[in-house]
Amino acid sequence: MYLRPRVIPCLLLKNNGLVKTVKFKDPRYLGDPINAVRIFNEKYVDELAILDIVATKEKRSPNLELLSRIAAEAFMPMCYGGGISTLDEVKIILGMGFEKVVINTSAVKNPMLIQEASGHFGSQSIVVSIDVKKNFFGKYRAYINCGEVATDYDPAELARKVEQLGAGEIFLNSIDKDGTMSGYDLGLIKKVSESVGIPVIACGGARNVDDLSMALHNGKADAMAAGSMFVYYGKHKAVLITFPNEEELIKAGVFT
């Protein structure tokens, strides 16, 4: 039996459509989220992350109608993030069948939410995402509000803090690497994953299975998420949903 670290396609929602960004900007339309989820179903993907990238910016709560349609379509465990700011929303989304919720802005603005939510629903269902960008001086900083507002937090420091508050997992997203398909920021991943005891999901920059392997072995990530790699093909970045098969993951050393 192989050891199978999780490999997680990360799908971004904008309005009712699926998009892919580059460095959290220039969202490119990829099509109908329902159909994409269905294709990932049939590719036997282990887990899926769905993130609404405009909910917080638009100061609105999650699009529950769309989420329930997505949840009804998916067979695999899914986590949802975007615009969650109340305990009630966490309850509704978990009730739909999402395994986990992802919280970003509210984790900084209202840390009590993490404590309350993990107390109510268990740490395993509360993920905190940390969006990271290097500042002018080359220092890592955690960002909130869809990557638009800088905080004073160093990502490792914020990770430790939310771990103490009860978060069960860190979704670590590199804004500088997002959509660039230039490899993960291994230093960042290592730094954060060595600072906490809870699992760290690395995201941002993956271009192929070797990158997944590097994030796992060199970056010490517990799971690897990626966007572009699973929705783009070739030099014209043709939209084409894909997922590596077991042999490819074994060959690259992701499954060992």
Added chain:
Amino acid sequence: MKEYQVCNRCIMDTSDSEITFDEYGVCNHCRNFDENIRPRWFPNEQGQQMLLSIVEKIKQENKNNDYDCIIGLSGGVDSSFLAYKAVQMGLRLLAVHVDAGWNSEIAVRNIENICKKLNIDLYTHVVDWEEVAEVQRAFLLSGVANQDTPQDHAFFAGLYNYAVKNNVKYVLSGLNFATEGILPASWGYMAMDLKQVEGIYDRFGRKPLKTFPKVSLFKYLVYYPYIKGMKVIAPLNYMPYDKDEAIKIMAKEFSWQYYGGKHFESRFTKFFQAYYLPAKFGYDKRRAHLSSLIVSGQLTRQEALIEIEKELYPIEQLQEDKEYVLKKLDLTTQEFDEIMKSPNKTFRDYPSNHYLLEKLRTIRGLLKK
């Protein structure tokens, strides 16, 4: 009420309201195939020579360009096999896939395998899903038979517009007489007639269309071919093309997988062809498809008669697909049942350029004589 009759040569029957039979009980589709299609079909040595000279001309004209031609790739049998053949002939292809929101997993996997194994560059035009859904919803509400028009129009318009915009003159098409030689006009309507698309949408659509790919008949018939020099070539008509054989070759060469029915690579097309058309109109598209294979010599009439008796749509699968299609198109079960029960309409009940097309056909016929 016309008496039920099946052609003695193919298996077309009186479910085509416009079918006629001669004194030997052979239908007009068979005669049309012999008289009008066979002379333009070269599955032989002669075709190979003709194709070779076309390919040489394409290569010559494009030696300074990145690509020789564009090929529309759906992941289905015809376009996949065409891509394979074109690469064998040394053409540098740009595959264009138009994604209208109904791709099956098999379709996207086939596309990926083809492009990877044959080393073909790919470009995808993703059509705004909410607009596709609106157009398809409008067509369902209109009650016409030609429910493939919204997708087909988007596919071809997307492909042709991209070719013209990027100055690629040659478009390879998977259209072929070997598997598509028989298709009764009464069962569908020409998807390129934008007047029909817009006419039906004006009546049943709910919001303006902003990005849905469109191409007018003028552009398609005059501007693109005569002013921009776009040429659509159907290479499968210049070679022996046996569907079963093609599937075997592709499975071996690039793990291509069959999805169990002509055009079933799209979930909507499957539901439309295997349920909507037979249940509402009594049209079983397999009949036309199997008849095409008979007249092109790939299947005996006996084999076709056995094939057509097979179950069209297992009930659990139909239920699952129906639920999925209606949910995607924002229709309730009641609304859909109402559509199935209301009187059948034809393309003639809505605006179209049918009259103009008939005139053009007559003029072209006269010019040929």
